[in-house]
Amino acid sequence: MINKLGYIFLLCLFAFDSDAQESDQKILLEEILPTVEKKFEVSFTFADENVKNIRLIPPSDSLNLNETLKYFEINTGLSFQRLNDRFIAIKKSRGFSEKLSICGYVKDSFSKKGIENVLVRSGEKFTVTNDEGFFELEKVNRDSLVLFSFMGYETVRKTPVSFKSSECLDIFIYPSIVTLPEIIISNYLTVGINKKANGSLVVDTERLGNLPGLIEPDVLHIAQALPGVQSIDESVSDINVRGGTNDQNLVRWNDIRMYQTGHFFGLISAFNPYLTDKITIFKNGTSANYGSGISSTILIESEDEIADEVSGSAGINMISADMYLKIPLTSNSSMQVSSRRSITDLLATPTYNEYFNRVFLNTEITDPANQVNTVLASNEKFYFYDISARYLHNFSNKDKLRISFLTVYNDLEYLENAVVNNDIESRTSTLQQHDVAAGISYIHFWSDKVKTSTNLYLSSYNLSSLNFDILKEQRLDQGNEVLDLGLSLKTQWFVSESIDFHAGYQFNEIGITNYDEINNPSFSRTIKEVGLIHSGYIEGSYVSPDEKTYIITGLRVNYYNKVEQLTFEPRLSINQKIHKHFSLEILGEIKSQTTAQVIDFENDFLGVEKRRWILSNGEDVPLVTSKQGSVGLIYDNKGFLINLEAYHKLAAGITSSSQGFQNQFQFIRSEGEYTSTGFDLLINKSVGEKFNSWISYSLAENIYRFDEFVPSEFPSNLDIRHIFKLGTSYTSDRFEASIGLNWRTGKPFTPALLALDELRIIYREPNSLNLNNYFRLDASFKYHFNLNDRIKGQLATSFWNITNNKNILNTYYRVNSEDELQLVEELALGFTPNVMIRFNF
Known part of the structure; x- marks a missing residue:
């Protein structure tokens, strides 16, 4: 089907x-x-x-x-x-001129009455309408566009030649759906990050201030700068929110669910940052419109305005080169296209070398099968690219069409040489990761108070590898495929200036295939699961007339046919101003998800991208559910912000194989749960529009419970008790600079006692020790310049881990070829510089 x-x-x-x-x-x-x-x-x-x-x-x-x-x-x-x-x-024609004089009446498309103070603009010429909606504009370029803009209405575009010379034209503009006030805190952490009344954080990438260590506004790196969001292994494809693993994050690009979010196997976001208009992040109190993602929901949206003129940008850094274009097709349609490709297969920069060591160290690439000297040096070839396109068309002020497409690709090949019977033999192993997403959405405005949206998408993910072991004469072929077809229907009804409602229906058909094939000994396994999800939801919002009280509540109902379960998921978000500068925030949610990522063996997929997607089946893979509640206090006064939020979260139905155990539980599949309890604190101070400083601190306790394990309760693999982030930034017209540090306690690990043989190791209590504390100092600098009136440039540099601190991200034990216990340490990025030059036109 x-x-x-x-x-x-x-x-x-x-x-x-x-x-x-x-x-x-x-x-x-x-x-x-x-x-x-x-x-x-x-x-x-x-x-x-x-x-x-x-x-x-x-x-x-x-x-x-x-x-x-x-x-x-x-x-x-x-x-x-x-x-x-x-x-x-x-x-x-007689009187023909490259310049035209136009006139008309701007009217409401429903009442047919003239609208006063509508801005009418063409190039550098502009005027406003009088109390009857009338306007005149002289000497307008024949080839230009005339724009009609008014708050609360959709912008209308007309060509000057469409105006008849003998009479003034009626221009009808359509009221946009009015939404309730949402922003309660501006410049949260830095310029361009705002906090909304529903508890979500919204990043405006165009206005975003400079963040330490980032050379460009990387979507998922930005998320990690926020309190309560981090990546334990320094990866954008493994984001951890309140004790959750990465598969518990729902990531949607233009309303399409994404199963691959990173390039370079997790070190770089797969989404072009320069065509990303807005990022919305929910840690709790998620809108009932969104299911799955029991830990967080991350929404990535491209620009939604029709382009008036051709514009674009092109740039290069020490990892990749990219470009994008915004192209007007007609007065009411345009295209957005972008492309990015790595330069790593052409030029080995210092940045690439650090990334390579971070990703491939202790994998089959740099340590093939932990072999001895019979394996000779190998050569690797790696590259990635992504291509996106978006078509925007407004049939009228009432009807909008949006079509989005994105493809993301990572490719790795490495040639391994070995001495077999005094002869040198060579084999090429490969790893490919490919994601294709396409979506079409149609929006119809029935009135200024009601609109409906229809969205259809297809998301495909494919991870495949071919791994040769020359000494064992073995070939391992592995694959993980996901195909997700989604349909959603949504209606929004703006009842009044204080109340609105959302309701909708969603359908998903998700198919996941996993296969493994070995030639020696001969073995083949293919597992395919298909699940249908039917969901309906309703949500209401209330804002008091004085805008001191915000209440958003909703209910989502899901039916999962694969596990034959019906779930009810209430959502709640309350923000109450209790004083001139103080607000109280209460958030709560129940969520569930039917997909998860697991690790079967550490050397799966060359040991690089070990996680594979699976589907809940009601047997050995249960439905994952979560309950979360939080209470927060906000103080905001003249650029000084304090936000304290305490939370408690319970996630049930997790499997041990989804948690990445590398101890006595590594090969045991069991069902369990975890709790996460703690608080996030942010203190932010802005001085004028140039200086901004912030400090954030997170305290959390993350505990597993697996009834079949001994002991049944112990610290989670993600139990990072203390996280401290500090940063400051400076912004002027031409120059931006920021510097910041990240400090946290080390990740838990299980110490080993001795090795019985190559497959059996005796361990102590699970996660009873912690790695050394993590410390990283970063900085970024950016300079803006103009080549001419049309072309503007940026020259930027960033420094990651300036002190070159040796941070251990993970440690585990294995047995070498001589049956000796060996400690393996996975290191974070060392000192990593990057340089970028970019031109906008």
Whole structure:
């Protein structure tokens, strides 16, 4: 079924896209004239400069010749004079000018009444409407666009030639859906990060201030700068929120669920930061619109405005080069395209070397099968790329179409040489990680108070590897595939200035396949699971007239056919201003999810990307559920902010294989739970618009409970008790700088006593010791310059781990070829510089 639906989705996507473009695609007049000549057996004569760069929609095939010529005159401003039955002369009309004077009445599309103070702008010329909605604008460039903007209404675009010279045109603008006030804290942590009344944090990437260690606004690195969000292994594809593993985070790009979020196997975000407009992060109190993600929800959104002119950017750093373009197609449609590719297979920079050692150390790439000297040096080749495209079309002020596409790819090959029977043999092992996402959404405004949204998406993830062991004459072929088809219908009803409602239905069909094949000894295994999820939700919001009270409450109901479970998930978010500068925040949620990532063996997928997606089946893989509540206090006064939030979370239905055990529980699959209790504290001070400083501290206790283990309760693998972050930034018109440090207690690990043989190790109490404390000092600097009025540049540099501190991210034990116990340490990035140059136009 999922394959059929996938084909239907793709056909609809391309058909819809084609219809949308054909319905309103303007092309050059010079390209239309030959078609008309052939149809009516006539010939046009004209001077090239008279028709150059004039675009219009081709006339309807139903028009006769006279009607076609009249259509041309109305839409081009030119004169079409018939010399005889054969020849037609095209001339500039009397009074033709490259500059036009236009007038009209701007009216509400529902009441048909004129609207006062609407901004009418074309290039550098602008005016506002009077109390009847009337406006006049003189000497407007014929090839420009005229924009009509007013708060609470959708922006309308018109071409000057669409205005009739003999009368003033009626322009109807459509009210946008009014939403309740949302922002309660601006500049949370730094400029461009805001906190909303529902407890979420929203990052405006265009306004975002400079963050330490980041050379560009990497989406998932930004999330880790926030209190309560971190990555224990310094990876964007392994984000930990309040004791949760990465698979417990729901990541959506333009309303499409993503199963791969990183390049370089986790060190770089897979989303082009320069086409990302907004990032929304929920740690608790998630909207009932979103399921899954029992630890967090991360929403990544691209810019949603129709481009008025061609603009773009291109840049290069010591890891990759990228570009993007925003291209207007017509007055009400545009395209966004972007591409990024690594330069690592062409140039081994110091940044690449550090990344390589971080990702591939202690894997099959640098330590193949822990072999002795019979394995010779190997050569690796690695590269990645991503390509995205987004089509935006407004059929009218009431109807909007958005089509999104993204593909993400990582490719690794390494050549291994070994001496076998005094001969050198070579084999090439490979690892590919590929994600394709496509989505189409349609929004219809029924009135200024009601709108509906329909969204259809297809998300495909594929992880595959081919691993050769020359000495054992063994070939291991592995794969993990995910295919997710989603459909959602949503209605928003703005009841009044204080109340609104959301309701919707969602359907997902998720298919996950895992396969393993070994040639020596011969073994093959393929497991395919398919699950259907039906979800419905309703949510209401209330804001008091004085905007001191915000209440958002909702209920989500899910039915999982694979496990035959019905879940009810209430959501709650309350923000109450209790004093001029103090607010109280209460958040709560119940959530569930049917997908998880597990590790079967440490050398799976070359030991690089060991986690594979699986689906809950109601047997050995249960449905994962969570309950969470939190209470927070906010103080905000003249640029000084204190936010304290205490929470308690219980997650049940987790499997031991999803937690990455590397001790006595590594090969035991059992069902358990974890609790996370703690608080997050942020203190932030802004001085004017140039200086900003922050300190955050998180205290947490994360405890496992597995009834089948001995002991049954012990510290979680993610039990980082203390996390401290400090930073300061400076911003001027030309220069940005920031410096910050990260300190936390070490990750728990299980000490070993002795090795019985190559497969059996005797351990002490699980997670009874901790690694050394983690410390990292970072800095970033950026300089802005102008090449000319059109092209602006940025020169930036960043320094990660300036002190080159030796941070141990993880440690475990294994037995070497001589049956000796060996301690393995996984190190964080050392001193890692990066340089970027970028041009915007």
